[in-house]
Amino acid sequence: MHSAPPLTVPSPAPYRPLRDRPAALWRQFVCAAVATLAVGAASAQEGPQLNLPRVELTAGMHRIDAQLAQTREQRQIGLMHRKEMQQHEGMLFVFEQPAVQCFWMKNTLLPLTAAFVQDDGTIVNLADMKPQTLDSHCSAKPVRYVLEMNQGWFERKGIRAGARLAGGPFGRR
Structure with a gap:
């Protein structure tokens, strides 16, 4: 009969408080915690954002209450959970710098059209977006602004790529 070799249990590493661990590990932990809180806050939003600041824009002779x-949090939530929106209302997403901006419609109940807009108010391209989809709709080139309106609003007003918005960040024409 053979006897089993003695069971060896590795000795645990000495306890080192988080503050004594390398700075890179500490930064990684803090970044992960902040990202988790930000995602949790955005997903915890149960109702629509209705109390954001507003700006009056114009597209030709048409007025927009945006x-x-x-x-970042306001842009992440956007028009999610809205069940209705007046025809002259929209949401203007403002980014810090121009980049190719891509939008999707998770938790968004309304069909929308996104206008991707340059700093001078020129619409680069328009994208119709279906409610509650994860399809990506992107700007054709880098932009700082995206204006979402009820789907069909731009078409009914005859507003296409190349048209210019005025008011707010775009100044007056």
Whole structure:
């Protein structure tokens, strides 16, 4: 009969408080915690954002009452959970710098059209977006602004790529 070799249990590493661990590990932990909180806050939003600042824009002779989504959290929530929106209302997403901007419609109940807009108010391209889809709709080139309106609003007003918006960040024409 053979006897089993003695069971060896590795000794545990000495306890080192988080503050004594390398700075890179500490930064990684803090970044992960902040990202988790940000995602949790955005997903915890149960109702629509209705109290954002507003700006009056114009597209030719047509007036637009746009809510401003200026912070990362405001842009992440956007028009999610809205069940209705007046025809002259929309949301203007404001980014810190021009980039190719891509939007989707998770938790968004309304069919929307996104206008991707340059700094001078020129519409680069328009994209119709279906409610509650994860399809990506992107700007044709880098932009700082995206204006979402009820789907069909731009078409009914005869507004196409190349048209210019005025008011708010785009100044007066």
